[in-house]
Amino acid sequence: YFANIISGVVKLTKTLSDGRQQVVGLQFASDFLGRPYRPTSPYSAEAVTRIHLCTYEKRQFERLVSEMPGFEHRMFENTLDELDAAHEWMLLLGRKSAQEKVASFLQMVAHRIDAVGCKGRLPGTPLQFDLPITRAEIADFLGLTIETVSRQFSKLKVGKVIGLEGSRTVIVLDQARLQRAASASE
Amino acid sequence: YFANIISGVVKLTKTLSDGRQQVVGLQFASDFLGRPYRPTSPYSAEAVTRIHLCTYEKRQFERLVSEMPGFEHRMFENTLDELDAAHEWMLLLGRKSAQEKVASFLQMVAHRIDAVGCKGRLPGTPLQFDLPITRAEIADFLGLTIETVSRQFSKLKVGKVIGLEGSRTVIVLDQARLQRAASASE
DNA sequence: CGCCAAGTTGAAAGGTCTCAACGCTAGTGG
DNA sequence: CCACTAGCGTTGAGACCTTTCAACTTGGCG
Numbered sequence: 116y117f118a119n120i121i122s123g124v125v126k127l128t129k130t131l132s133d134g135r136q137q138v139v140g141l142q143f144a145s146d147f148l149g150r151p152y153r154p155t156s157p158y159s160a161e162a163v164t165r166i167h168l169c170t171y172e173k174r175q176f177e178r179l180v181s182e183m184p185g186f187e188h189r190m191f192e193n194t195l196d197e198l199d200a201a202h203e204w205m206l207l208l209g210r211k212s213a214q215e216k217v218a219s220f221l222q223m224v225a226h227r228i229d230a231v232g233c234k235g236r237l238p239g240t241p242l243q244f245d246l247p248i249t250r251a252e253i254a255d256f257l258g259l260t261i262e263t264v265s266r267q268f269s270k271l272k273v274g275k276v277i278g279l280e281g282s283r284t285v286i287v288l289d290q291a292r293l294q295r296a297a298s299a300s301e
Numbered sequence: 302y303f304a305n306i307i308s309g310v311v312k313l314t315k316t317l318s319d320g321r322q323q324v325v326g327l328q329f330a331s332d333f334l335g336r337p338y339r340p341t342s343p344y345s346a347e348a349v350t351r352i353h354l355c356t357y358e359k360r361q362f363e364r365l366v367s368e369m370p371g372f373e374h375r376m377f378e379n380t381l382d383e384l385d386a387a388h389e390w391m392l393l394l395g396r397k398s399a400q401e402k403v404a405s406f407l408q409m410v411a412h413r414i415d416a417v418g419c420k421g422r423l424p425g426t427p428l429q430f431d432l433p434i435t436r437a438e439i440a441d442f443l444g445l446t447i448e449t450v451s452r453q454f455s456k457l458k459v460g461k462v463i464g465l466e467g468s469r470t471v472i473v474l475d476q477a478r479l480q481r482a483a484s485a486s487e
Numbered sequence: 488c489g490c491c492a493a494g495t496t497g498a499a500a501g502g503t504c505t506c507a508a509c510g511c512t513a514g515t516g517g
Numbered sequence: 518c519c520a521c522t523a524g525c526g527t528t529g530a531g532a533c534c535t536t537t538c539a540a541c542t543t544g545g546c547g
Contacts, residue, residue, distance in 0.1 A: 129392040130487050137395040139388040150385075152378055157385050191377040192338055198380060199336075199343050201387035202325040206315040208394035209323040209444025213535070250494060258395025260536060265495055281544075282494060301316050399503070436526060446504055451527055467512085468526060 117149035117176050123166025124247045127158045128255065138256040139204075140197070141248075143227060147193060151176065163248050206300055208258045216257040217267040218296035221277065225287060241278075242287040250282070271296070303335035303362050309352025310433045313344045314441065324442040325390075326383070327434075329413060333379060337362065349434050392486055394444045402443040403453040404482035407463065411473060427464075428473040436468070457482070 120142055127140035139158055142148060148168070150156040180187045207219055228244040246253070254261045271277045276293050278286040287293055306328055313326035325344055328334060334354070336342040366373045393405055414430040432439070440447045457463045462479050464472040473479055 131484050132487050135396040137392040139391045158388055194380050198384050202344055205325045205391060205394055206323040208391055210321040298317050301318050
């Protein structure tokens, strides 16, 4: 089966035989799910929020490919973008410290939310958003433990870089400092 | 410019502003280089051996796309495979120990070499091959330091899992144990 | 009100990194 | 022919960061 996400968030994970898990992708509204041209996906997908999907079968996918000229092209471009994102994530996983990982994560979420959610946000207003996932899932995403993620959140909070309301709501107090803490690539 | 690799190995890297580097891909003979539909690649490419390329311009690429019906489709499938490989690598970078990383790396190279190089190898013969890259590059690939990579090679050698002739030539003595040391995904 | 899951915090253990010294090999020039 | 040098690789010791294990707190919900 294939699907497009209408609303909600889906995580793509890979797991080692002893249970260690790594999130290899987060898919948001309008993103595609499934592995074309293969019988099975090399990863598992799991909803992290309530979701609405638009599912269709392999057959229908093939019909779309053959009948809509631009369809496969668009899929191709999306896949190229996903590959770029994966590369960026490899840099994070391989070379960044826990502090940088968490800061980068917050920036990514802020960016995605900003692009979608709060169009009417006033410039200058501190950016605020809700994390779509739990600490455990963030840890699996960043290649860290829950405790380390929690400690880094606390550090950023104490340093007045972010504010927290409950454990899900994040307010970016100092975007410049968050940016620097994330150590973007050259 | 775009290119296909005729022979040799190319590494794709991303770098942080302070110089930390991560190899995000290794491209071998017959693989494609370049980022379609974007003015620039989000990574840099560097030859790690003497290479032969077949280069062509953006224009020619576009002509290939429009004139050869199956061309873009094949590119798409290759990209999907690269994405799968990237996901596998994210699991390695985020969740595996140094020991497992090095073992996984050796397995990957052995597999790639086996598929291409020594077709006439007798079953049962210990698999032998030359590493295409230096310790420093392996370290950048695995998200480790040179020293840690070196230590893990030594451990595998002492444990009789592999043998080394010089620093480039590797002989796999115990494929089963190497497999286990690599902790493949479920 | 009390329970359970999620999150936080502390202390100790462990793994990887850093810094430093040393070894090996190949190319160079005397 | 051979010391010499430079680059790559190995090894050791200590520092540092993340993990592990444990206790504790918070928040949502019956």
